[in-house]
Amino acid sequence: MNIYQFTVRTIDGEQQxxxxxxNKVLLIVNVASHCGLTPQYGDLESLYRRYKDRGFVxxxxxxxxxxxxxxxxxxIKSFCARTYAVTFPLFAKVEVNGPNTHPLFAYLKAQQPGLSPDGEIKWNFTKFLVNRNGTVVRRYAxxxxxxxxxxxxxxxL
Known part of the structure; x- marks a missing residue:
């Protein structure tokens, strides 16, 4: 199993x-617009722009x-574009913990549980690095x- 088996809803409501x-290297991040870590949107966008031509998203x-x-x-889409010039793909809101956890995040946490014995995501901007084969290789705080x-x-890359 790998992440390519999942379908998600884009921020515009399309199933994808x-x-x-x-064959892309991915950084999957749970994000939020009203968080002390929200400025990471700008850092993530810079990283995306630096490496997107080499197969990073x-x-x-x-x-x-x-x-x-x-x-x-x-x-959310308007805020990200206006405030941080975000061009990387954004998706519909999801739950990352609890009984309604999106299946993608259940999978990510099972592959890389982090320091928590239950794998729960403790805050916004938890990041999962995925290699070109769809394997989750690292979880970042x-x-x-x-x-x-x-x-x-x-x-x-």
């Missing part, structure tokens, strides 16, 4: 198979599980910076 990202999944993404998808990710990312 993650198979469209086959950031996938942003807004979540209100920590009560910091109350807006609807249209508002919300406070891990783009600099901490970049070295391993470049090795996968």
């Amino acid at each position: 198979s993650l198979a469209v990202y086959r 950031v996938l942003g999944f807004p979540s209100n599980q920590f009560n910091q993404e109350p807006d609807d998808e249209a508002t 919300p406070t891990d910076t783009v600099g901490a990710i970049e070295r391993e990312l470049v090795e996968l």
Whole structure:
């Protein structure tokens, strides 16, 4: 099993198979617009622009599980474009923990549970690095910076 078996809803409401990202290196992130870590949108966009021509994509999944993404998808999309010039793909809001966890995030947490024995995501901007084969190779904490990710990312490209 790999991430290509999952279907997600884009921020514009379209169903999309993650198979469209086959052979790409991915950084899957649960994001939020009203969080102290929200400026990471800018860092993620810079990373995406630096490496997208080499087959790298950031996938942003807004979540209100920590009560910091109350807006609807249209508002989120507008905020990200206006405030951080985000061009990487954004998706519909998801739950990352609990009984309604999106299947993609259940899979990501099972593959890379992190420091938590139950694998739960503790905050916004938890990041999962996925190689070109769709294998989840690393989980990064919300406070891990783009600099901490970049070295391993470049090795996968």
